[in-house]
């Protein structure tokens with residue numbers, strides 16, 4: 001018998017010994033129905049940090065109910081920001097008037113595995129003259145470098161000290177506008193510069209900036225607060241620092257990563273999924289690849305319907321910064337490509353180690369070979385990066401159930417849809433990680449007709 005746990009029921013079940021971390025999934029049936037996507041994780045968490053910069057209350061709407069939002073909420077609370085439920089479901093109200101410094105241990109206790117504490121630097125430096133980033137043992141942050149962030153903060157006049165507890169950043173003489181060129185259009189480093197430059201004295205010119213739709217939405221949030229930000233062609237952003245900022249009232253941009261994930265679930269399981277809240281503009285690149293891979297979609301006013309066309313087809317994809325094919329889209333797409341006749345190639349150019357999740361797909365019957373140093377293929381669009389990898393997927397291969405452990409957010413989601421596409425039963429462990437970025441996951445899977453039990 002099915003045991004369905006939504007977020008509320010889950011906490012009750014936890015008392016009964018189940019944590020909602022392990023699912024038994026019986027696959028082989030198409031996912032069909034409608035799901036709604038809310039605000040983007042990768043905007044909501046940053047807009048929450050921006051609330052620290054305002055002198056009045058901010059309201060953020062369509063905030064997804066995910067654990068990453070909880071992490072940022074508690075980090076704000078540790079810094080004296082009051083966070084309350086707003087006047088509509090999914091809205092949060094932030095009052096930064098009581099903002100205070102926090103200690104390394106407190107920040108560390110609330111930060112979890114999140115990288116968001118890095119983005120508190122600019123706002124805290126303006127507010128309190130000091131920001132702390134915990135770095136216990138050095139590996140938590142060291143695995144994903146923060147050199148672009150630290151170099152940018154130094155350019156604004158901050159002093160970065162490494163201590164045994166972590167990194168202490170101070171700005172005894174305040175922060176001034178800077179001339180910064182990022183070595184790579186990093187999303188986080190661009191956000192760092194925006195959140196710092198808006199109140200720095202003078203003009204900041206940022207070159208080689210990331211221009212993801214979530215960054216543009218963060219710029220919209222900051223402009224509502226009183227910031228003066230313009231952008232020019234070729235990834236140049238200009239920020240004129242202002243004396244003070246006020247609070248904002250903002251509805252988050254939709255989560256295009258979640259929308260793409262459900263789209264791939266429809267493709268992989270031969271289902272038919274209407275993703276309410278999905279919009280075309282921000283997904284143009286994804287939709288092109290989806291069509292080339294044999295997917296069909298219909299764009300409507302309030303969402304996009306996704307399903308297979310007549311047949312799946314192999315594709316060659318390179319992940320890239322926007323407007324390229326996002327690195328967060330490749331994992332669920334790869335599951336669908338295991339069912340396409342022929343050879344597909346996915347070049348991962350953004351992160352150096354984001355294809356390891358395919359090992360579990362191989363365990364489920366997929367034919368995927370990862371080339372750790374990348375491979376050359378004709379007609380590359382993205383210049384080859386030193387750290388890239390490539391996956392060669394030969395299909396179609398029937399998938400069968402397996403016992404797998406979720407490694408990370410997007411890889412974990414791809415295990416879910418692989419298990420749903422596979423014949424037989426799978427056990428998927430560590431599902432809690434997927435809740436970092438997918439709200440009401442079990443409720444949505446249930447609405448789509450997935451056959452699963454929460455077994456631990």
Ligand code: EPU
Pocket residue numbers: 041042115144145146147148149150184185186187188189210257326327328350351352409410437
């Ligand atoms: N990089 C450096 N030094 C830095 C910063 C980045 O070398 O100081 C490198 C990274 O190692 C990586 C590349 O630059 O190779 C791009 O990293 P970026 O800074 O753009 O990534 P991020 O800001 O840490 C965000 C999203 C990711 C998403 C990437 C790319 C958030 C919280 N995370 O990460 O989302 O994959 O941009 O679009 O916004 C996810 O949602 O699961 C996720 C990982």
